[in-house]
Every structure is written in structure tokens, then in C-alpha cells.
Amino acid sequence: MDNNNKSKSSSDSDSNIYWKENIRLIFICLSIWFIVSFGFGILLVDWLNQFRVAGFKLGFWFAQQGSIYTFLILIFFYINRMNKLDNKYKEGGE
Amino acid sequence: MDLQTLTYIFVGFTFALYIGIAIWAKAESTKEFYVAGAHVHPLLNGMATAADWMSAASFISMAGLIAFSGYDASVYLMGWTGGYVLLAMLLAPYLRKYGKFTVPEFIGERFYSRTARIVAVVCLIFISFTYIAGQMRGVGIVFSRFLEVDIITGLIIGMAIVFVYAVLGGMKGITYTQVAQYCVLIFAYTVPAVFISLQLTGNPIPQLGFGSELINSGSTDQATSQSVYLLDKLDKVVMDLGFNAYTESNWSTTNLFFLTLALMAGTAGLPHVIVRFFTVKKVSDARRSAGYALFFIALLYTVAPAIGSMSRLNLIETINGPSSSSSSESEDSKKALETAGTSYESMPNWFKTWENSGLLAWVDHNKDGKVQYAKGKAIADKSPTFAEERGPLGQRIVTNPSKGEIAQGAPFANEVFVDKDIMVLANPEIAGLPAWVIALIAAGGIAAALSTAAGLLLVISSSISHDLLKMTFAPNITEKQELFYGRVAITVAIIIAGYLGANPPGWVAETVAMAFGLAASSLFPVILLGIFSKRVNRAGAISGMLSGLIFTFCYIIYFKGVFIEPFAANIEENWLFGITPQAIGGLGMMINFAVAISVSYFTEEPPKEVQDMVESLRHP
Numbered sequence: 001m002d003n004n005n006k007s008k009s010s011s012d013s014d015s016n017i018y019w020k021e022n023i024r025l026i027f028i029c030l031s032i033w034f035i036v037s038f039g040f041g042i043l044l045v046d047w048l049n050q051f052r053v054a055g056f057k058l059g060f061w062f063a064q065q066g067s068i069y070t071f072l073i074l075i076f077f078y079i080n081r082m083n084k085l086d087n088k089y090k091e092g093g094e
Numbered sequence: 095m096d097l098q099t100l101t102y103i104f105v106g107f108t109f110a111l112y113i114g115i116a117i118w119a120k121a122e123s124t125k126e127f128y129v130a131g132a133h134v135h136p137l138l139n140g141m142a143t144a145a146d147w148m149s150a151a152s153f154i155s156m157a158g159l160i161a162f163s164g165y166d167a168s169v170y171l172m173g174w175t176g177g178y179v180l181l182a183m184l185l186a187p188y189l190r191k192y193g194k195f196t197v198p199e200f201i202g203e204r205f206y207s208r209t210a211r212i213v214a215v216v217c218l219i220f221i222s223f224t225y226i227a228g229q230m231r232g233v234g235i236v237f238s239r240f241l242e243v244d245i246i247t248g249l250i251i252g253m254a255i256v257f258v259y260a261v262l263g264g265m266k267g268i269t270y271t272q273v274a275q276y277c278v279l280i281f282a283y284t285v286p287a288v289f290i291s292l293q294l295t296g297n298p299i300p301q302l303g304f305g306s307e308l309i310n311s312g313s314t315d316q317a318t319s320q321s322v323y324l325l326d327k328l329d330k331v332v333m334d335l336g337f338n339a340y341t342e343s344n345w346s347t348t349n350l351f352f353l354t355l356a357l358m359a360g361t362a363g364l365p366h367v368i369v370r371f372f373t374v375k376k377v378s379d380a381r382r383s384a385g386y387a388l389f390f391i392a393l394l395y396t397v398a399p400a401i402g403s404m405s406r407l408n409l410i411e412t413i414n415g416p417s418s419s420s421s422s423e424s425e426d427s428k429k430a431l432e433t434a435g436t437s438y439e440s441m442p443n444w445f446k447t448w449e450n451s452g453l454l455a456w457v458d459h460n461k462d463g464k465v466q467y468a469k470g471k472a473i474a475d476k477s478p479t480f481a482e483e484r485g486p487l488g489q490r491i492v493t494n495p496s497k498g499e500i501a502q503g504a505p506f507a508n509e510v511f512v513d514k515d516i517m518v519l520a521n522p523e524i525a526g527l528p529a530w531v532i533a534l535i536a537a538g539g540i541a542a543a544l545s546t547a548a549g550l551l552l553v554i555s556s557s558i559s560h561d562l563l564k565m566t567f568a569p570n571i572t573e574k575q576e577l578f579y580g581r582v583a584i585t586v587a588i589i590i591a592g593y594l595g596a597n598p599p600g601w602v603a604e605t606v607a608m609a610f611g612l613a614a615s616s617l618f619p620v621i622l623l624g625i626f627s628k629r630v631n632r633a634g635a636i637s638g639m640l641s642g643l644i645f646t647f648c649y650i651i652y653f654k655g656v657f658i659e660p661f662a663a664n665i666e667e668n669w670l671f672g673i674t675p676q677a678i679g680g681l682g683m684m685i686n687f688a689v690a691i692s693v694s695y696f697t698e699e700p701p702k703e704v705q706d707m708v709e710s711l712r713h714p
Contacts, residue, residue, distance in 0.1 A: 018712075018713070018714050019712045022712075026183045026184070029179070029183060030179070030183065033176065033179045037172045037176050037354065038351060038354065038355075041168060041172055041354075042169075042347060042350045042351055042354065043347060043351070045165075045343065046343070049341070049342075053305070054302075054305045054306065054323070055304075055305040055306055055307065055323030055324055055325050055326065056305040056325065057325075057341050060165055060168075060325075060341045061305070063165060063168035063171070063172060064160075064165075064168050064171055064399040065301060065396055065399070067171075067172050067175075067176070068171065068172070068175045068392050068395055068396055069392070069396075071175055071176055071178065071179050071388060071392075072385075072388055072389060072392055074179055075178065075179060075182045075183075075381075075384060075385040075388055076385050078182060078183055078381070079182070079378075079381045079382055079385050082187075082378070082381060083378055085714065086377075086378060086714040089714045090714050
């Protein structure tokens with residue numbers, strides 16, 4: 001990748017790739033976001049409740065605890081990846 | 095030292111702290127007034143956002159809601175935290191990159207339209223005021239219960255404090271006070287939870303405690319020495335009393351789904367939360383502070399369900415007696431239920447103090463002098479009314495008792511009315527914790543209410559002085575004048591908020607849910623489309639906002655009748671797809687998206703400079 005080439009057209013296509021990778025990352029994160037909250041916490045809750053973790057029924061645990069922990073992991077994963085992307089495609093400071 | 099003195103000391107100390115910060119952080123420019131100079135550290139901004147976001151509803155009401163609805167209340171936990179994932183990935187970084195002061199400003203410029211800007215300002219003001227009324231109410235409850243001043247005096251004190259730091263310091267003052275308020279409120283929330291978790295399960299971490307085994311308190315139980323999980327016992331106890339199981343769902347899946355959706359999108363679309371991300375230095379900081387914010391919020395939100403389940407169990411055992419059903423033999427528990435109840439004279443002190451505040455009431459339906467709690471309504475209306483004189487045992491006489499029928503599945507008639515809002519505040523007293531812990535709760539409740547009120551007041555004032563005056567009707571005013579009008583606007587807003595707190599319209603509780611539905615169905619979709627689509631244009635955005643807003647608003651009015659009589663009974667048979675008015679914002683949001691996109695494709699593209707503006711948001 002020719003990051004040093006500062007010509008207009010190349011930085012345009014660079015930021016295009018940057019945007020596409022960002023969208024892909026968002027898509028992955030939001031899929032997991034959907035699965036743990038709407039999936040495990042609501043739609044599949046009755047089925048998951050047959051399993052237990054300590055004193056919790058699993059579906060109940062996802063609805064009241066697990067989904068929140070997953071949200072946190074997702075955001076920090078996204079921040080980390082985006083910072084790497086930012087550095088890779090950054091053109092000489094903002 | 096007695097509770098009252100301790101409470102005065104704690105609350106007085108926090109107030110002194112807030113005023114000290116206000117004097118230190120005076121705003122000198124509009125940039126400092128609107129966005130704290132845009133150089134707040136992401137970690138501090140995360141804390142401030144958490145305090146800004148967690149209102150009296152989160153601090154005072156949520157755990158009570160969980161205590162009484164069990165699994166179903168999970169939608170609030172998921173909805174109010176899941177919104178931050180949307181914020182961090184879909185909105186906050188790009189709005190920071192845009193780099194102006196307010197949300198209507200973005201909508202106005204992105205959709206090149208004064209109308210869009212004004213529609214956004216109207217949504218914003220409506221959402222914010224309904225919210226503030228709830229906060230002021232929270233301040234009133236805490237003052238009247240713990241400091242035993244009347245609600246009006248409490249309100250005036252609260253308003254005066256907010257006035258000092260919000261008017262002087264603007265966003266700058268608010269930010270640093272919110273950081274202090276976060277520390278106060280999280281400490282106040284978790285300390286009692288740790289104590290209670292230790293008491294019940296021996297586990298100091300409440301998040302794990304409510305999934306642990308109970309410590310058998312020896313004397314209660316001789317037959318069964320094996321230990322029981324807290325949630326299993328709670329399920330059994332509430333079912334014995336005729337309620338549905340604590341860990342199971344009672345609502346339709348569709349409704350749970352749409353309510354969660356409305357709360358998540360509503361959270362992401364609330365202007366006072368979004369504007370906090372304008373205060374950091376750069377785009378990556380906006381993402382980072384959304385992460386920190388969720389971390390700080392999660393500290394409270396993962397403790398809340400623990401408090402909910404533990405306080406429910408404590409409440410039942412205090413009233414019906416500890417022997418009610420800790421044994422697994424159903425025969426034994428049936429026998430135990432026959433003698434359930436505690437005589438009024440031997441009820442602990444907290445029961446009587448909360449009875450005095452009118453948020454708790456007892457009707458002796460079976461005339462045995464004992465307090466009993468089960469499924470069913472103890473009183474005829476939504477809240478109790480009291481006679482002047484006292485009953486023979488010293489109890490307050492309720493003038494609107496129910497008929498005292500035994501509810502289906504319940505072993506006896508319910509005699510107790512408990513307002514959900516007292517659970518967090520009374521919890522340390524119910525568990526018999528030391529007085530300083532109870533005093534701490536009072537300071538925490540006030541911090542939660544004030545921090546949110548201040549954030550809301552600021553977005554109201556900035557949308558008036560900046561969006562309506564500077565950008566629309568009086569573009570010629572100087573920065574100094576704008577700053578002056580900002581301060582005037584915030585002062586007027588405080589007075590209106592105080593008035594709403596003192597004379598809460600009957601529909602406050604309804605309209606708070608409405609605020610989320612409206613934010614989800616009006617602001618969230620157009621901001622999102624404004625960033626992620628270059629094709630959505632002025633016509634699409636305005637028609638989308640209006641259709642989402644009007645649909646949601648009308649649906650709520652139809653069943654709740656905010657200013658007029660409702661058109662139809664608010665019951666499941668009448669609801670569209672079984673969706674409650676509270677949850678309808680989720681559907682309104684989808685309508686907004688659909689209308690905005692389809693209208694845009696049938697009308698001409700946005701002008702080149704707007705497309706370039708959107709493009710510029712997408713660069714690293």
C-alpha cells in the first residue's frame with residue numbers, strides 16, 4: 001500500500017477502503033450485539049433457561065448480566081480496531 | 095450520630111463540592127459554555143456521560159422495577175446499555191468529526207434546511223423537558239424523606255445548586271461536577287449492595303452474589319440443611335405468594351423485542367447524551383469515551399439486578415416472616431404460609447417512616463393485626479389516600495382500601511402497598527445496615543437527579559441561544575450576547591423545571607417513556623442516515639422525522655391520552671401487534687427509516703457540497 005503517496009486520487013481510494021473496512025467491522029460487531037441481546041436475552045431465552053451457570057438460568061443471565069458484559073467487550077474491540085485503521089490510513093494529521 | 099445529622103453532613107458536603115467546582119470552572123466563551131472547550135479527557139468525559147445518563151430513574155427506580163417485574167425488567171438493562179454500542183459505532187465519532195455545537199445544527203446543515211433544524215429543536219425541547227420533570231421529582235422525594243423538609247423547599251435548594259454551576263460554568267462546570275457526581279452516586283449505590291450481598295450469600299460481589307447460594311440463617315430451618323440458590327428460592331417464594339416466577343417472562347416476546355429496540359435507539363438519540371461527545375478533543379476520543387461511559391454505567395447496571403432480587407427477598411421475609419418457605423417441602427411451606435405475617439407493632443422502623451411518607455401503606459384486610467404480603471391489590475386505586483387520624487395500632491388509615499379479595503393463586507389477601515420507587519432508598523434500612531450507608535444513599539440519589547437535570551438544561555439552553563437565536567432568527571448577535579442569552583435560557587429552563595417538579599402533571603411517568611419513543615422515532619434515524627447515506631435528502635429527512643414522530647405520538651395519545659381522554663383502553667386486545675405504547679417507538683423508528691429512504695429515492699439528490707460534507711466525515 002502506498003501510504004506515502006499524497007496525491008489526491010490515491011488518498012481518495014484509501015479512505016474508501018478505510019470506510020469499507022469500518023462498515024465491515026460495524027456489521028460484525030452489531031451482529032454479535034444483536035445475537036446476545038435480542039437473540040439470547042429475548043428470542044431464545046426460554047430455550048437457554050434449561051442450562052444453568054451456578055445459580056443463574058442461562059437465558060436470564062444473558063438478559064440481566066451477560067449482554068452488558070458483551071456490549072463492553074464489543075465497544076473496546078471496536079475502539080482498538082478503529083485506532084489501528086486510523087493510523088494505517090491517516091494522511092498527515094487532522 | 096443519628097441518621098438525620100449524618101444525612102445533612104453527607105448532602106451538605108457534596109453540595110459544597112459542586113459549588114466549589116462551579117467557581118473553579120467558569121465558562122468564558124461560547125465554546126466553553128456549549129462543549130467545555132472541546133478538550134475534556136475521554137476518561138473524565140466517560141464518567142460525566144455516565145452521570146449525565148444515569149438519572150433518578152436509573153438510581154432510584156430501576157432496581158425497584160426489577161424487584162417487582164423480575165426477568166421482564168431486563169429490557170431496561172439491555173436497552174439502556176445496548177444504546178451505547180450504537181452510539182460508539184454509529185453516531186458519536188462522526189458527530190464529533192463534524193465538530194459543531196448541537197444536534198439540530200448537524201441535522202440543519204446535513205439536510206440543508208431551516209425546517210429540519212426547527213423540527214429537531216422542537217423534538218429536543220420536548221424530550222428534554224419531560225425528562226427534567228422526572229429528575230426534579232426525584233430530588234423532591236429524597237429531600238422529603240431523608241431531610242424531612244417539604245418537597246417545595248427541597249426543590250428550591252436543588253434548583254439553586256444547579257443554577258450556580260450550570261449558569262456560571264455552562265458545559266465546563268457541568269462536566270466537572272458530573273465527574274464528582276458520578277463518584278458520589280456509584281459509591282452510594284454499590285456500598286449497600288456489597289453489604290447486602292455479604293449478608294445473604296457471603297459473596298462480596300453483588301453481580302455474583304445473586305447467583306450464589308444463600309447462607310442458611312440457622313434457626314429458620316432444621317429439616318433441610320442443604321443450601322439453596324438465591325434465585326431459586328426467590329422463584330419459589332414469589333410463586334407461593336401467587337406471583338409469576340421471578341426469572342420467567344410474562345410479556346409477549348414481540349413487546350419485549352420492540353421495547354428493547356425503542357430504548358436502545360432512544361438512548362442513542364437522546365440529545366443530552368450525544369452532546370457530551372462534542373466535548374472531547376478528537377474523533378478517536380469520542381469512541382473511547384463511549385467505551386468508558388458504558389464501563390461506568392455497567393458498574394451500576396450490573397449491580398441493579400442483584401439489588402432487585404435481594405431487596406425483593408428481604409422485603410418478603412421481613413413482612414411475612416423468615417420461615418415462610420425456605421424448606422423445599424411444599425407441605426411445610428404451605429403450613430408456614432398459614433401463619434405468615436408480622437404483627438404491626440413489631441414491624442421495623444423503616445416500615446413506619448415510609449408509611450409516613452405515603453409511599454407505603456397497610457390495610458389489615460383479615461383484621462388479625464398482622465402485616466401480610468402476597469399477590470393482589472391492597473388498595474383500590476393507583477396510590478393510597480390516608481385519613482387524618484391513626485388506627486388503634488398507630489398505623490395510618492387508608493381511605494381507599496380494596497375489597498380484600500384473595501388474588502388467584504395467592505394464599506391470602508395482600509395487605510401491603512409498596513411504591514416501587516422506595517426499594518433502592520429503603521433497601522439498606524430493610525437489611526438493617528448502619529446509618530451512614532443510608533445517608534450515603536440520599537446523597538447519591540440527589541447526585542443522580544442533579545447531574546441529569548443539568549445536562550438536560552444545557553441542551554435546552556444551547557438549542558435556544560445557538561440554534562434558534564444565533565443560527566436562525568438573530569444571526570447578528572455577538573458571541574458575548576449569545577453567551578448571555580444562553581445563561582438567560584438556562585435560568586428560565588431551571589424555573590420551568592422546578593415548577594414541573596413541584597406540580598407534576600399526572601402524565602409525567604407516561605411522558606418519560608414517551609421521550610424515549612420520540613427520540614428513537616425522530617432524531618436517531620435521521621442522524622444515522624445523515625452519516626451513512628449520501629443519498630438521503632431534505633425531503634426524505636423531514637418526511638421521515640415527521641412520520642416517525644407523528645405515528646409514535648398518536649399511538650401513545652390514542653392509548654394514554656396525554657392532554658385528552660384516551661380513545662381506547664390500554665389493553666392487549668387493542669394494541670397493534672401486541673405492542674405497548676411504551677414500546678411503539680421501535681416501530682416508529684422503522685417507519686421513519688422506510689419513509690426517509692423511499693422519499694429520498696424519488697426526489698433529487700442532495701447538493702454537491704452536502705455530499706462532500708458527508709464524505710469528509712468518513713475520513714480517518
